Amino acid sequence: MGLEEKEKYRKFCESEPVPIFSQPWWLDVVCGPDNWDVLLFEKGGTLWASMPYYVKKKLGFTTVGMPLLTQTMGPYIKYPAGQKYEAKLTWEQEVMEYFIDKLPSFSIFSVNFHKSITNWLPFYWSGFHQTTRYSYVIPKGMSFDEVLKNCSNDTRRRLLRLKELGIKAHEEYDAKELYKLASMTFGRKEMEVPYSYDLLNNLIQACTQNNSCKIYFADDTEGNKIAGGLFVYDKNTVYYLVGGIDPAKKNMGAMNLVMFEGIKFALETGREFDFEGSMVKEIEKYFRTFGAVQVPYFRIYKYKNPLIRLYLCLKER
Numbered sequence: 001m002g003l004e005e006k007e008k009y010r011k012f013c014e015s016e017p018v019p020i021f022s023q024p025w026w027l028d029v030v031c032g033p034d035n036w037d038v039l040l041f042e043k044g045g046t047l048w049a050s051m052p053y054y055v056k057k058k059l060g061f062t063t064v065g066m067p068l069l070t071q072t073m074g075p076y077i078k079y080p081a082g083q084k085y086e087a088k089l090t091w092e093q094e095v096m097e098y099f100i101d102k103l104p105s106f107s108i109f110s111v112n113f114h115k116s117i118t119n120w121l122p123f124y125w126s127g128f129h130q131t132t133r134y135s136y137v138i139p140k141g142m143s144f145d146e147v148l149k150n151c152s153n154d155t156r157r158r159l160l161r162l163k164e165l166g167i168k169a170h171e172e173y174d175a176k177e178l179y180k181l182a183s184m185t186f187g188r189k190e191m192e193v194p195y196s197y198d199l200l201n202n203l204i205q206a207c208t209q210n211n212s213c214k215i216y217f218a219d220d221t222e223g224n225k226i227a228g229g230l231f232v233y234d235k236n237t238v239y240y241l242v243g244g245i246d247p248a249k250k251n252m253g254a255m256n257l258v259m260f261e262g263i264k265f266a267l268e269t270g271r272e273f274d275f276e277g278s279m280v281k282e283i284e285k286y287f288r289t290f291g292a293v294q295v296p297y298f299r300i301y302k303y304k305n306p307l308i309r310l311y312l313c314l315k316e317r
Contacts, residue, residue, distance in 0.1 A: 009038045012047050016078060019114050020212060020234035021070045022052050029206045030054075030067040030199070039102050041095050049077040049095045053103070053111070061107040061308065068195045069203060069241060071135075071276050072297060074113035075099060089119060096122035107305050115297040128302045134284070135277030136292035138263060140236075140270055147263060150291025158253035159260065162218075167226075169218045169257045173208065175201040178215060178228045181244025188247045200230075200242065207232055214238075216261040218254035227254035231262040238266035239274045259290065 010024045020026055027036045031054045041049035052073060056063045066073065077095055079088060100122060103109070112133065113120065120130055138147060148156060179197045186193045207213035212234065218227040229243040240262055245255045266273035275287040277297070288294075 005038060005040055008040060008047060009050055009052070012040075012050060016076070017235040018050070018076050019072065019237070020232055020239070021072050022050070022074075022076060022114075023210075023234070024052075025206055025210055026070070026203075027052055027054070027067070029203050030070050036067075037104075039099050041098050048080075049075060049099075051075045051099045055104060055106075061305070062105065063108040063110070064103065064106045065108065065110045066112055068199060071239065071241075071274075072112045072114040074111050074117055074300070076114070077117075092119050093122050096120075097126075100126045100128075106302075108301075108303055108308060110299065110301040113298045113300055115295050117298065120298055120300055123300050128300050131299050131301070132296045133277060133279055133299055135295050135297060136275040136284075136287040136290070137295045138266065138273040138290065138292045140266070140272040142267060144264055144267055147267070147291060152289040152291070155256060155289045158256050162253060162257050165252070166221045167218055167252065167254055167257060169216050169261045171214060171261075172217055173204065173215050174217070174225075174228075175204050175215075177217065177225050178204075178230060178242065178244065181225065181228045181246065182242055183244070184247055185244040188250075204230065214262065214265055216258045218257045220249065220252075220254075226252070227258050229255070229258040229262060231265065233266070233269075233271060236271060237274050238262060238269075238271050239276045241276060263290070 006024065012018070013023055035056065036052055036054045038050055038052040040047055053064050054067045054073070056065060075096060077092060079091060083091060109128065115135065120128075124130065148159075175197070179193070179200055182200075183193050204213060204215070212232055214231045214233070216229055216231070217225045220226050224246075226249040227243070227245040230241045232239050232241050240259065243255060243258065263273045273292070275290070275292060278284050278287065
């Protein structure tokens with residue numbers, strides 16, 4: 001693929017509800033303009049499907065994988081009008097088999113597919129494997145009162161307590177403060193932040209230019225930012241992407257206030273809210289308290305080198 005295909009893809013994304021994580025401008029930031037490419041499925045003079053991919057080379061191995069700060073990629077498929085269910089599955093098989101055949105040579109393939117892709121059989125038939133991951137989603141069309149009703153009792157009590165304490169949330173595009181709070185959160189767990197400040201800042205700038213993000217902070221009564229969150233969105237969904245909290249104020253529950261700002265924005269604009277998933281037990285428990293619906297999505301993977309397969313299997317234990 002080359003510049004001509006990428007230009008076709010950019011125009012395709014302008015007319016189709018391609019998820020934000022597969023948008024060309026997003027990939028330019030998180031992958032680098034020269035480190036991603038895209039497969040396009042055309043038939044009858046119409047572009048029907050796309051599959052962007054990120055390539056990373058290290059120690060002689062080529063990985064088709066997930067860039068930082070990116071939840072899902074994989075295929076996006078447009079369907080001909082009036083297809084029956086059987087015809088839809090046949091169409092998916094044709095599209096996916098085309099993509100599989102056109103993938104670049106790789107040592108490792110590990111990609112999270114968007115939750116809208118529920119059929120991965122063509123990849124299975126081609127020797128790929130799958131593991132199910134989960135996110136939590138608040139469906140569009142709900143009122144904020146309905147969301148509160150579905151929340152845990154503790155989450156509702158925290159919200160009332162925050163109001164009593166005078167803790168307020170506001171919108172502010174301050175990448176440095178957000179990264180500072182995220183660093184505090186990782187530091188409390190004795191972990192390094194997996195992404196750099198420059199990457200986060202560049203992504204926020206790109207999202208702002210494309211009208212695709214909101215940043216909310218919660219302030220204490222002295223005006224100090226004690227929690228913050230970055231929410232990115234496309235035509236259908238608002239995603240919680242990055243968050244952080246001052247560990248000294250963690251028990252106040254200010255992050256709940258930030259989350260509710262993101263949820264309210266989603267509901268008010270006719271979008272669903274996606275907590276962007278976590279397989280970490282403590283984080284999953286926290287997301288669940290907001291009364292969201294558990295939604296599966298697939299990680300599709302294939303390791304061509306048996307030593308790599310063994311190493312990664314041991315690493316994931």
